[in-house]
Amino acid sequence: MLSYKMEHYDIIGDVHGHASRLEKLLEKLGYQNLHGYYRHPERKAVFVGDLIDRGNENFKTLELVKTMVHNGRALIVMGNHEFNALCYHTRGSDGNYLRPHNEKNYRQHKKVLEEIQERGEPAWKNYLEWFRRMPLFLEMDGFRVIHACWDRQAVDFARKNFIRDADGRLTDSFLAEAAKKGTETYEAVEILIKGKEIVLPRDHPGLYDKDQNLRKKVRVRWWLTAEERRTVKTYDQVTRIDENNLAKLADVEIPPDILKELREDGNTGDRTPVFVGHYWFTGTPRPLTENVACLDYSVALGGRLVCYRWGGEQTLLQSNFVFV
């Protein structure tokens, strides 16, 4: 299956506007900035998306990664922050923005909006055009990359139904459909780049996330095996959330219908390595399972910027993580 000339890849987690940290990581990995872009003589970088928001060097991050991609030195998949930015800056047929300009959405995008003021609209428009051309997932020879969740059904749906124009851009009508709650397109985009979620029990008051937004849904550790799912009873056993909130879920029993859904969830048996970002891990980077690794270790919250150096192995190794 693996050809002898297969390229080796450095898969890099959510950067969130921390360009200087990215430069440090690339240098540690042996990339050099020559003739205006970073390159490695034998390797390619793969970005898992979420280049923007939260940090202070959004344009610098975008320029750095875009020049690598355009010169064939890197690949990228779209993160939920790129998708949100597209919707925030695109109007639907009713004239309203696809992502409402409310307080919560403004706050999440504030650092970029400030940089647009400084750097000007034309530069930003170019980046938005680039976002439209980003794939939502990559299926490489020996591994897969997606921002949040590799779900066979959602991936198959995306392959058939995510419409791009002749230039490979996601169309306005696709974005409008993807921004409309309840459509199949919306659901597929949610799973792929925001991850699977389950609702809390009806009588649960909800939990506050790191941005102090009240949430009635929690992210699922979709990488749990069928074996692990068989014995779960409470929310803390299946939820990907910060430690404080996790402790609050220790006594919360999963209702039978959701339990059934979790147990029937079909991501089992496929051993191909999958790399994701998105999940705000902390501590020492390590694989989540034999074949799933998350590369988001919260650089935007004082954590680390993380890379996995992949050399063809199908069982992922903790020793292949490199971080700054």
Ligand SMILES: [Mn+2]
């Ligand atoms: Mn992220």
